Amino acid sequence: MINNPYLQSYRNYLRLERSLSSNSIEAYLGDLNKLFQYFESLGQTPQVKEISSADLKFFISWINDLGMLASTQARVVSGLKSFFSFLMLEELIADDPSALLETPRLTRHLPDTIDIHEINAMIDVIDASKPDGMRNKAILETLYGCGLRVSELINLKISDVFEENEYIRVTGKGNKERLVPIGSTALKYINIYRQETRVHLPIKRGFEDYIFLNRSGTRLSRISVFSIVKTLAERSGLKKSISPHTFRHSFATHLIEGGADLRAVQEMLGHSSITTTEIYTHLDRDYLRGIITEFHPRS
Template identity: 55%
Template sequence: MKWENALKDYQMYLKIERGLSQNSIDNYSLDIRKLIKYLEAHNDAISPTDIKTESIQQFVYETAKNVNARSQSRIISGLRSFFNYLVFEDYRETNPLDLIESPKIGRKLPDTLSEEEIDKLIDAIDLSKPEGERNRAILETLYGCGLRVSELINLKLSDLFFDEGFIKVTGKGDKQRFVPIVEVTQKFINIYRSEIRNHLPIQSGHEDTLFLNRRGKQLTRAMIFTIIKQLAEKTGLKKSISPHTFRHSFATHLLQNNADLRSIQLMLGHESITTTEIYVHLDKSHLTKVIEQYHPRK
């Protein structure tokens, strides 16, 4: 069995049976391609059905010289998943990663912004330029609805149910959820739609896309990152932030204001409550207040 054939079969499995998005499939495939490239560089023509633990251990050892423990752990996890698939499909009897341990890493807590820092970033937007109103609506939507950047750029006009107070969001694996949207966020989206978007030369195929570039096409993930990076530099913010920082801040601020984890989980679109529970670790003072207010022996 050739590596490329095994990888294509695995990608199809991830898409059809696990329902992963193309972005997730690409991430899973990246480390397998690194292994393939490593074997080619060492003139090792061994197939995925015959490769032994020793060969993969050497690859991991060589890779570990250039990456941190967290990246090394991700590589091992990705390869383990690939070989588990080969075992499941009876291409192999054992997983060569079973004897390879991942490095122990601490749980990385996401960076967050304070309400003041978010206000400062939004206030720094130049509203004298056409893209200013769009960028303000983008940041308000990221923070106001807790969206992933992929969910934001794929948001449609037909996903807006402002009369009901919700937007329809298509998340990972094309799973859809309804997220509440407050009036202030609705206001800035409507300003952008009426004053900016309605005057753009909208390209064919993008008529229903909410946020557009000046050429009337869908924005890219990279463009959202750039907008936020430039605002951070403009305001002198020392934190390293991304679109995901607004999502983390959305969840953290809800928790700080006594929202329950289950509701936050639903709004974020997390499959497991354990993913949402990471926000509990962000603010220990909040937990102290909960104990003081609700425990019978306070």
């Protein structure tokens, strides 16, 4: 393991100065632990100040030989660079051994999508006579109608819905808030669910403002939403691998294919970079190049 003073100082840096979540901090520290596991496999216990650029290159080669995905390797390299940059910032080391590390080239895969007929098929197999039927309709309509991440859906609150203006307030990654338009269909099912089902639930203290609840009256979990979507996909006869994120992909793809501006979709998805939004599109590359040309200041 990393020398405790370095570890604790870096943990405090990530938490206080980088404002990272506890999960992100543990991911960074876990990747650093892999580096020291590598040294242990060689029977070595070097001090942090003794680690060289060659050591790090051999380590990256080692995790590659273990079969680690390129995306995971890229994350590890990013974590190493962050750690040694911190040590340089604190003047704990004189040279940064990670400066010349190269990030593995990543292959960007187009995400799966479903068309409107497949979405309707999933909604049609919902049994509205069951207590959770209208809730599940509202969930699917909100996922598709707003392009939400599953974590954003389960944390959506009644106070986040501005019905008159047809907007919802979404808290995304890094606790960043954004306003996303919500269509009349999703609003209709949310209201029916609230008025006909949710009102009869034994809502537990502290969960009064959350929209989507389970039968016990607490916030719906991520696993529950995944299970709902998977079950409905199977019932409707879809052979594709469907998850809640599929609705987010489909939301973005259908908007772009309908002529929506890529920057507008970027805002609605809560992406910090427009290049991230680009992977949600299945469009002619000349069209995307034209969008970048129009909006990028260096074009």
